[in-house]
Amino acid sequence: MSSRMSFFGPGHGACPGCGLTIATRNVLEALEGKCFVANSTGCLEIVSSQYDRSAWGVPYIHSLFENAGAVAAGIDLALKALKRKDEGKVVVFAGDGATADIGIGPLSGMFDRNHDVIYICLDNEAYQNTGNQQSGLTPPGSNTTTTPVGKLLPGKLGKKKDMVSIAVAHGVPYVATASVAFHADIRRKVKKAAEIEGAKYIQIHTPCVTGWGIDGKQTIESARLAYETALYPIVEYENGELIRVRKIKERKPVEEYLKIQRRFRHLFTHPRGKEVIEILQKIADENAARFNLDI
Amino acid sequence: MRKVVRGFYSIAYSVKLCRPNVIAAYPITPQTEIVENLASMYANGELGECEYVTAESEFGAASILVGASAAGARTFTATCSQGLILMSEVLINAAGMRLPIVLVNTNRALSAPLSIWNDHQDSMILRDAGLMQIHVESNQEAHDMVPVAFKVAENHKVMLPFMINMDGYKLTHAYEPIDLLDQETIDEFLPSYDPPVYMTTKNPLTFGSYAPPQYYAEFRVVMQNAMDRARKELENAYKEWAEITGRDWGGHVVAENVEDAELVAIAMGSLTGMVRDVVSELRTQGKKVGLLKIRTLRPFPIEEVRKALKNAEKILVFERAVSFGHEGPVGMEVKSACFGLTPEFYSFAVGLGGRDIPREEIVKIIGNVYEGKVEQGFHFGTVKPFEEVIV
Numbered sequence: 001m002s003s004r005m006s007f008f009g010p011g012h013g014a015c016p017g018c019g020l021t022i023a024t025r026n027v028l029e030a031l032e033g034k035c036f037v038a039n040s041t042g043c044l045e046i047v048s049s050q051y052d053r054s055a056w057g058v059p060y061i062h063s064l065f066e067n068a069g070a071v072a073a074g075i076d077l078a079l080k081a082l083k084r085k086d087e088g089k090v091v092v093f094a095g096d097g098a099t100a101d102i103g104i105g106p107l108s109g110m111f112d113r114n115h116d117v118i119y120i121c122l123d124n125e126a127y128q129n130t131g132n133q134q135s136g137l138t139p140p141g142s143n144t145t146t147t148p149v150g151k152l153l154p155g156k157l158g159k160k161k162d163m164v165s166i167a168v169a170h171g172v173p174y175v176a177t178a179s180v181a182f183h184a185d186i187r188r189k190v191k192k193a194a195e196i197e198g199a200k201y202i203q204i205h206t207p208c209v210t211g212w213g214i215d216g217k218q219t220i221e222s223a224r225l226a227y228e229t230a231l232y233p234i235v236e237y238e239n240g241e242l243i244r245v246r247k248i249k250e251r252k253p254v255e256e257y258l259k260i261q262r263r264f265r266h267l268f269t270h271p272r273g274k275e276v277i278e279i280l281q282k283i284a285d286e287n288a289a290r291f292n293l294d295i
Numbered sequence: 296m297r298k299v300v301r302g303f304y305s306i307a308y309s310v311k312l313c314r315p316n317v318i319a320a321y322p323i324t325p326q327t328e329i330v331e332n333l334a335s336m337y338a339n340g341e342l343g344e345c346e347y348v349t350a351e352s353e354f355g356a357a358s359i360l361v362g363a364s365a366a367g368a369r370t371f372t373a374t375c376s377q378g379l380i381l382m383s384e385v386l387i388n389a390a391g392m393r394l395p396i397v398l399v400n401t402n403r404a405l406s407a408p409l410s411i412w413n414d415h416q417d418s419m420i421l422r423d424a425g426l427m428q429i430h431v432e433s434n435q436e437a438h439d440m441v442p443v444a445f446k447v448a449e450n451h452k453v454m455l456p457f458m459i460n461m462d463g464y465k466l467t468h469a470y471e472p473i474d475l476l477d478q479e480t481i482d483e484f485l486p487s488y489d490p491p492v493y494m495t496t497k498n499p500l501t502f503g504s505y506a507p508p509q510y511y512a513e514f515r516v517v518m519q520n521a522m523d524r525a526r527k528e529l530e531n532a533y534k535e536w537a538e539i540t541g542r543d544w545g546g547h548v549v550a551e552n553v554e555d556a557e558l559v560a561i562a563m564g565s566l567t568g569m570v571r572d573v574v575s576e577l578r579t580q581g582k583k584v585g586l587l588k589i590r591t592l593r594p595f596p597i598e599e600v601r602k603a604l605k606n607a608e609k610i611l612v613f614e615r616a617v618s619f620g621h622e623g624p625v626g627m628e629v630k631s632a633c634f635g636l637t638p639e640f641y642s643f644a645v646g647l648g649g650r651d652i653p654r655e656e657i658v659k660i661i662g663n664v665y666e667g668k669v670e671q672g673f674h675f676g677t678v679k680p681f682e683e684v685i686v
Contacts, residue, residue: 036494038362051510054501059494061365062503063388067358070350074317074362074370075494077346081316081368088496106358109351 007033012055014047017216019206019223020122021047022180024093027120030190033058034088035118036079038072040098041065043129043208044122058088068092070106073115085116089194092119096137097127099203100161111170114198118190121163121201124208132211132263136161139231140283141276143263144211154272155263159283167201168237174200175237180207181223182234185246189236196238205232213262225257230284233291245291254280296475302434302467305475306373306399306459307332309441311342312481316368316488318347319359323378324411325463326401330373353378357385357396364394365502367493369445372396375463376403376417383421389456390425391514392503393521395448395488396456397441401463402564402615404648412649413463415564415615418592419624425518427457427525428592430563434471436544437461442476442485443532451491452524460592462565464649476540484539522594529591547596549588550603552578556585558609558665561629563589566613566645566652573657582665589625600632611664612642613657614673622673641669645676652676 007028014021020043028035037060039045045062048055063071072092079085099107099121110117126144127133134144139160143149147156167175174196178186186204193200207214207222214222226232227246231254234246254277258264267273288294300308306329310318318337320330330349337347350356353374360370374382379400389396400418404410418428427447431437440459448457461467492500506514530546537543552574553559562570567588574586587603589596604610610633614623621627626642633640641664646652656677663669 034496036366036496046505049501049504051504051506054504056501057499059496059499060501061362061494062505063358063361063392064384067354067361067385070355070358071362071365073348074319074359074364074368075366076362077317077319077348077359078363078366078368081344081346081363082366083344084367084495105351106355109355112351113348 006057008048008057009055011053012048014043015209015216017209017219019124019180019208019219020044022219023120023122023186023204023206026183026186027091027190028058030187031089031091031194035091036075036088037061038063038068038075038090038092040068040094040103042095042098044093044095046129065098066103067106068094068098069103069110069119072117072119073110073113076115076117090117092117094119094121095129096121096123096125097135100136100163108170111167111172111199111201114172116197118193118200118202121203122206123203124206124211126208126211128208128211137163140279141264141267143266149266149270154267154270154276163203164235168240171240172199172201173239176201177203177205177232177234179205179223179227179232179234181220181227182246185234211263213265214260218260222257222260225252225260228252229254229257230288230293231257231280233287233293235291242291245293247295248288248293249295251288251294254284296477297472298475299470299472300475301328302437302461302469302471303328304332305434305438305473306441306461307336308475309438310371311336312476312478313442313445313485314343314369314487315345315371317360317363317370318345318372319350319356319363320372321350321353321356321374321378323353323374323376325403325467326373326375326378328467329399329401353381354385357382357389360396361385361389361392361394364389364396365392365494367488367490367495369449369488370396371398373399373401375401376405379417380405380420383424386421386426386456387424390518393454394456395454397444397448398456399459399461401467402460403463410648413465414647414649415460416617418458418460419616421458422593422624425455426593427455427529428460429590430460430592431466432565432567432588434466434469435473435542437466438473438476439536439540439542439544442481443536446485447525447529447532449488450528453521453528454491455518455521455525460564465565480539484535526594526596545588545590546599547591548599548603549590551586553585553587553603554606555583556607557583558611558661559585559587559604559607560661561587561589561610561612561625563592563625564615566615569652569654569657570613573654573661577661584661584665592628595628595632597632600629601636604629604633604638605636607638609639609641609664611661614642614644615646617644626673639671641671641674643674643676
């Protein structure tokens with residue numbers, strides 16, 4: 001068994017092409033397996049932690065849906081009190097719903113007390129474990145089972161919650177976004193986060209094959225298009241300052257990203273589709289301006 | 296060292312002597328002063344190898360302790376009422392994960408209507424959660440039961456969370472002379488926490504697996520087995536405590552004058568003292584009454600309760616909670632212990648939401664039941680006529 005296999009897998013039951021497992025493996029390998037994992041309830045937990053079949057080669061705990069931030073804080077406190085900090089870093093893997101919706105209280109508490117925790121939000125932009133219900137990080141226009149497309153409505157109305165700004169506003173020392181399209185960037189950011197004492201937040205864009213309605217081989221392509229359209233800006237903050245962004249060479253129109261996914265396909269035929277595409281393009285343009293993404 | 300202290304301090308001081316590693320809490324009346332005392336000890340460097348944090352909620356506090364306990368720390372928190380039920384999702388989870396978290400619940404009513412005052416509705420909601428639960432009568436008993444709680448919770452034959460229930464206000468705020476324990480006594484009684492398994496990179500294990508139907512039931516069976524073993528382990532710890540300190544609080548129950556009693560009155564917590572007092576007075580009047588104090592609620596001491604009640608013609612339970620749509624929860628427990636016996640059964644919910652329980656009320660209830668002036672079944676204590684708007 002190679003060392004790569006020993007941190008996560010074999011034995012997980014994720015879909016072929018799952019973005020979560022790509023991100024998770026990269027994070028664990030960047031930390032060389034020297035970590036304690038707290039995982040919220042969700043897809044990653046379900047595909048990896050069945051009794052007698054755990055895929056985890058690192059100490060792992062799953063408690064509840066909404067408390068991974070607090071559980072990680074508790075591990076951090078225990079390691080401190082028991083003088084075992086040198087054993088490894090404390091890492092959270094939590095989905096977008098667990099992070100931005102139901103678990104935002106414990107996450108805010110963990111940030112506020114500045115625990116020495118690397119919080120990884122695996123952002124697949126909906127409650128995918130339960131079959132694609134909208135979360136606070138679902139983008140507008142997305143067709144989910146709780147924001148379905150109908151005669152009147154074109155999928156989700158409203159915005160994707162700006163968790164990066166929420167994290168930065170807590171004054172935590174390191175905040176970044178990343179994408180499974182860029183493995184080396186994930187690893188670099190995780191390694192950097194591991195060097196910094198205090199709370200770290202890294203939000204990784206992780207396409208979901210079933211929820212987004214893409215083929216398993218389109219995971220990386222979808223994630224890359226989200227970056228290339230500026231719908232998913234890849235940014236890095238240290239001590240509240242924007243220190244680095246991933247520039248875009250020739251920014252693509254949002255339609256390039258939308259048209260390959262079933263969750264957005266209705267936007268090209270629905271009476272309000274054009275309006276939503278314009279909203280999404282406006283968000284992308286604002287991202288590009290805000291972070292100075294265009295070369 | 297005998298000192299006049301409040302109930303809060305009697306708990307906090309005892310917790311300190313138990314050498315906890317992680318304390319996480321959130322303020323709520325009437326618990327706050329317990330954790331304020333601990334915070335002050337922490338600020339003065341008196342807690343040794345311990346981290347103390349104020350969480351963002353009781354839910355967060357309990358969750359912090361789940362992580363800390365799983366990582367091998369001895370953990371403590373205190374809460375009550377809304378805080379306890381906000382913690383409930385986590386505590387049920389901690390019990391399933393077999394994490395020996397110790398908490399003190401300063402019993403308080405539940406909203407609505409909002410009430411910050413004492414009864415037992417909060418802890419009764421967690422009756423089926425998988426926590427061991429005891430009720431204490433006095434602040435000395437509360438002080439003494441903290442080391443007992445850690446010892447039994449962390450016993451490898453048990454490994455379950457432990458909740459000490461003490462009545463809010465009636466005990467927490469009361470000043471009483473307390474024989475404060477010393478470190479040597481506690482160190483002799485309570486070994487350092489030695490978890491059978493814990494999170495470590497040296498031996499990476501998975502905690503909190505999900506269990507499909509072919510596995511789930513077995514986990515719940517072993518929880519029940521652990522509770523069954525806890526009966527014996529807790530009994531042993533009570534005995535050892537009595538030997539070491541000379542203070543014998545009894546076993547799971549304390550039965551007084553029950554052998555020849557026609558009527559046995561049952562109480563838990565701080566109300567017990569008054570019921571004992573009334574029962575003693577009635578004894579001097581030649582009335583055959585007895586008292587059963589229930590100390591351990593979970594695991595429920597079914598044999599001890601049955602033994603104490605086997606000769607009783609009438610059983611009278613003083614309830615501090617209601618299971619709406621049925622009756623008082625202690626009565627339900629007691630009846631199950633008496634299955635096959637045929638005593639008359641009475642229960643009265645008294646002191647809900649901190650309503651004063653005058654001695655005369657206890658005298659009247661016991662007297663009326665003794666003299667056959669009350670119908671069997673569940674009753675409320677003294678309540679005023681109240682217009683129901685929603686009918």
